[in-house]
Amino acid sequence: MVLETLNPMHYNITSLVPDTMPVATVPILILMCFLLLIWNHEETSSIPGPGYCLGIGPLISHGRFLWMGVGNACNYYNKAYGEFVRVWISGEETFIISK
Numbered sequence: 001m002v003l004e005t006l007n008p009m010h011y012n013i014t015s016l017v018p019d020t021m022p023v024a025t026v027p028i029l030i031l032m033c034f035l036l037l038i039w040n041h042e043e044t045s046s047i048p049g050p051g052y053c054l055g056i057g058p059l060i061s062h063g064r065f066l067w068m069g070v071g072n073a074c075n076y077y078n079k080a081y082g083e084f085v086r087v088w089i090s091g092e093e094t095f096i097i098s099k
Contacts, residue, residue: 049086058088065089074098
């Protein structure tokens with residue numbers, strides 16, 4: 001009898017979740033989407049370069065510099081965006097100027 005009460009399969013999981021839970025999740029999801037849009041919004045820059053895109057752009061930019069080396073990565077960005085490029089190295093905005 002004691003083992004039956006300790007058995008987790010004995011309880012109905014849906015009865016443990018209150019009925020107001022789905023009602024409460026909708027405003028939370030709307031708020032999180034709104035905060036994500038605000039966080040992702042960036043001022044349009046006149047300097048070309050890879051986009052920020054929720055922090056993925058800086059990770060890709062930094063990874064490219066680690067993987068290809070400084071010289072090859074600079075050449076890649078200069079061919080892709082021109083002679084004045086904005087990239088991220090170690091999380092800091094860096095400008096590459098070359099001609």
